[in-house]
Structures are given as C-alpha cells and as structure tokens.
Amino acid sequence: MVDKHIPDNTLLYLDNVTVSFDGFKALNNLSFLINQCELRAIIGPNGAGKSTMMDVITGKTRPDTGEVLFNQGSTRLSGGSIDLTRQDEAEVANLGIGRKFQKPSVIESLTVWENLELALKGRRSPFESIFKALSKEGFKKIEKTLSRIRLQDRRDFAGASLSHGQKQWLEIGMLLLQDPELLLIDEPAAGMTDEETFRTADLLRELSEERSVVVVEHDMAFIKALDCKVMVLHEGSVLAEGSLDHVQQNQKVIDVYLGR
Numbered sequence: 001m002v003d004k005h006i007p008d009n010t011l012l013y014l015d016n017v018t019v020s021f022d023g024f025k026a027l028n029n030l031s032f033l034i035n036q037c038e039l040r041a042i043i044g045p046n047g048a049g050k051s052t053m054m055d056v057i058t059g060k061t062r063p064d065t066g067e068v069l070f071n072q073g074s075t076r077l078s079g080g081s082i083d084l085t086r087q088d089e090a091e092v093a094n095l096g097i098g099r100k101f102q103k104p105s106v107i108e109s110l111t112v113w114e115n116l117e118l119a120l121k122g123r124r125s126p127f128e129s130i131f132k133a134l135s136k137e138g139f140k141k142i143e144k145t146l147s148r149i150r151l152q153d154r155r156d157f158a159g160a161s162l163s164h165g166q167k168q169w170l171e172i173g174m175l176l177l178q179d180p181e182l183l184l185i186d187e188p189a190a191g192m193t194d195e196e197t198f199r200t201a202d203l204l205r206e207l208s209e210e211r212s213v214v215v216v217e218h219d220m221a222f223i224k225a226l227d228c229k230v231m232v233l234h235e236g237s238v239l240a241e242g243s244l245d246h247v248q249q250n251q252k253v254i255d256v257y258l259g260r
C-alpha cells in the first residue's frame, strides 16, 4: 500500500515510467492517468511501447524507474493505492485487472456456456470444475454476461464454431466474470468484419459504464466509434491526447503515425 495522494476518481496512475531493453527505451518517462469508469483508446506506430505499457501494468515487466499505482475499490476506501510494480502477474489479475491478448484463449471443444462456467470457477482444474454444480448466483452471472457479449443464441455452440469476432467477445465475457475494475484490451478489431467491429465498440462503451477499459487499436473507424479520449504513444511517451478529432489534427501525430 502506498500513501501518495492521487485524485479521488483516478483508477490507474503511471508517473515517469521507463523501461529499457539493452539500453533502448521502450517506455520513456511515460505518465498518464485513467479515471474510474473511463474508456480510453491508445494508438501509435508499431514499436511505440503500447504492449510494453500493458506488460508494466500487469506485472509482466518491471519498470527501471517510475510509479505504477492502482487505486482499487477496497483501497480507495482507506485512501491508499497499490504499487503494481511490486506484484506479479497473478497478483495483478487478482487485484482486478483483466487483460485480453490478441489471440483468444477460448477452449474450442467446450461450448460457449462451458467456457464461461470455467472462467467463473477458475481454471485450476478445468475438467473437475466443469462438473461441480454452479450456484444460482453463478448461473445468473453467466446469463447476464452472455447477453452482454451478445452470444445468448450461441450458448450451446462449441467454441470452435464461433466466428473470430464472437471468440473475441467470449474472451471478453470470460474476463468479465472475474469482475475486473480495469480491462486492458489489445487490438480487438483486428480480423473482425465491419459489423463485428462496430458491435465491439458498442460493447466496450457499455462495459465502461461499470469499469475502466483501456483499448489499443489501429482501426480508426473503430476508434471513432468508441467516441472516447485518445492517447497517442510514440517512442515510449505520450505524444498527444484528447478527442480523436483533436489528435488527428496534430501535425506531430500526422507525421509519425496517421500520415504514413
């Protein structure tokens, strides 16, 4: 627990975070805040440090310098924050930070419902836990999640039968069952149809009503549909931030990213 005072509605706080790989700074004095129930889009050229930033938040990579604080619900009450640089990946997940990688980890031979059931019960022993009875609350929670991720009519279909977009939604649903306060999502729209892309933007906007969502993407139509604050990363720091219109007019952003 850290005593440092950060604004009350801040959920995630990064200050002067630097990560070097063999002297190359993948993150270079990166600082930003994410508010509670904020939806934030992050864009930037390949190599800008977007994935490294997520690695630092999730305890996968330790920064050389800088602070990464998480103002989790229970600690907000006591006025302290959690220093994420001192947690490992499992601890960060347990604190309520869910991360979705590009490649879905849905189990193809199980149905949509079974995948959600597993995510709810924990993955320690999949084949044992799938036969353990589900509580009434658990059942309701899965039903609510199914409708959230728009897969009610696919509940008894095998994971393998889902489209790429539906697999991504299922994976988001699996994360939601852990009740994260912060969801980190890397390039969800890649490989989706236009319709799936817009439905995903709607889904993430809905989800941010109850938790913060940070999404990295290159698809500008998707970013526009998210209709949220955009942050442009370049060479490991924030190059610009604001509305999409605002950053699209920034000459530096055009030079390093949009104009390419």
Ligand SMILES: Nc1ncnc2c1ncn2[C@@H]1O[C@H](COP(=O)(O)OP(=O)(O)O)[C@@H](O)[C@H]1O
Binding pocket: 021, 025, 026, 044, 045, 046, 047, 048, 049, 050, 051, 052, 053
């Ligand atoms: N484990 C690593 N070892 C060495 N260099 C790395 C490592 N991870 C990332 N990098 C380098 O750090 C920079 C930022 O990478 P990354 O965070 O993946 O960028 P982005 O996700 O924005 O494309 C890149 O130049 C990449 O080659």
Ligand SMILES: [Mg+2]
Binding pocket: 050, 051, 052
């Ligand atoms: Mg990346």
